[in-house]
Structures are given as structure tokens and as C-alpha cells.
Amino acid sequence: MAIELTDEMQEKLDHALENGTPCLFAVVGPDGYPSMSFRGSMMVFDKEHLAYWDRALRGAIASTKQNPKISAMFREPATRITWRFYGDVVAQHADGPIREQVMARTPQRELDADPERKGIAVLIKVARVGDGRGNTLMEA
Numbered sequence: 321m322a323i324e325l326t327d328e329m330q331e332k333l334d335h336a337l338e339n340g341t342p343c344l345f346a347v348v349g350p351d352g353y354p355s356m357s358f359r360g361s362m363m364v365f366d367k368e369h370l371a372y373w374d375r376a377l378r379g380a381i382a383s384t385k386q387n388p389k390i391s392a393m394f395r396e397p398a399t400r401i402t403w404r405f406y407g408d409v410v411a412q413h414a415d416g417p418i419r420e421q422v423m424a425r426t427p428q429r430e431l432d433a434d435p436e437r438k439g440i441a442v443l444i445k446v447a448r449v450g451d452g453r454g455n456t457l458m459e460a
Contacts, residue, residue: 322460325368347387355380369443370407371443373423403450
């Protein structure tokens with residue numbers, strides 16, 4: 321079963337912030353403990369990758385340079401859709417075309433919080449997608 325992120329996943333993630341359902345994002349911190357935050361800019365970049373705009377440039381950026389493993393969870397209570405994404409940060413783009421593509425798709429609210437556009441695009445290669453009950457939906 322290969323990773324092939326769906327059009328539905330792209331649609332839901334693209335509108336998650338405006339719908340009040342941003343993704344919960346987790347990395348392994350330098351102390352070995354999980355560190356979680358919400359990501360209003362999480363998106364399906366292509367059929368195998370997620371991406372997000374990191375405007376904070378703090379913990380997650382440093383943590384994923386040491387340990388690229390991440391998990392992200394999308395939950396839409398109204399439909400009871402839950403997706404758990406597991407993967408590795410494969411690139412952090414401070415400039416170039418991928419940064420521009422991610423920035424162009426980032427919700428305006430997120431960009432407004434980064435008026436100087438210091439943020440970077442983070443690209444995640446998805447290794448597994450699960451549902452809310454722990455079932456694997458797809459795996460690389």
C-alpha cells in the first residue's frame with residue numbers, strides 16, 4: 321500500500337485554519353520528549369508530502385534537524401474525520417521555488433502573523449497515514 325494523499329485530504333487541510341480545525345503537530349524535542357503545537361498552514365503539498373509555513377523559527381525547526389520524525393493529526397469534529405500523519409522532515413526551504421509555492425498556499429492569517437516573511441517552508445515525506453482508531457490507511 322503506497323502513500324497517495326487524497327484530494328479530500330488536500331481540501332480539508334487547505335481550509336483547516338478557517339474551519340477551526342488546524343493540525344496538531346508533534347516533534348521530538350532535544351530533551352527526548354514530544355513537543356506539540358498547532359499548525360494552521362499544514363497542507364498536502366503533493367501525493368507523498370505535507371508542507372507547512374514555519375513563521376516561529378524556534379523549536380520545531382531545530383528539533384527536526386536533530387530528529388526528523390514528526391506526527392500531525394487532523395480532526396474535524398463535525399464529520400468525525402481524523403487523520404494521523406507520520407513522516408520525516410526532508411527539507412526546510414528558506415528560499416527558492418518550494419518556499420514560494422508553500423507561501424502562496426499559506427492562509428492569509430498565518431502570513432499576516434509574519435509580515436516580514438521570515439518564515440520558511442517545511443517539507444514532510446509521509447511514511448504512514450492512520451485514522452482516529454489506530455488503523456493504518458496507507459503506508460510507504
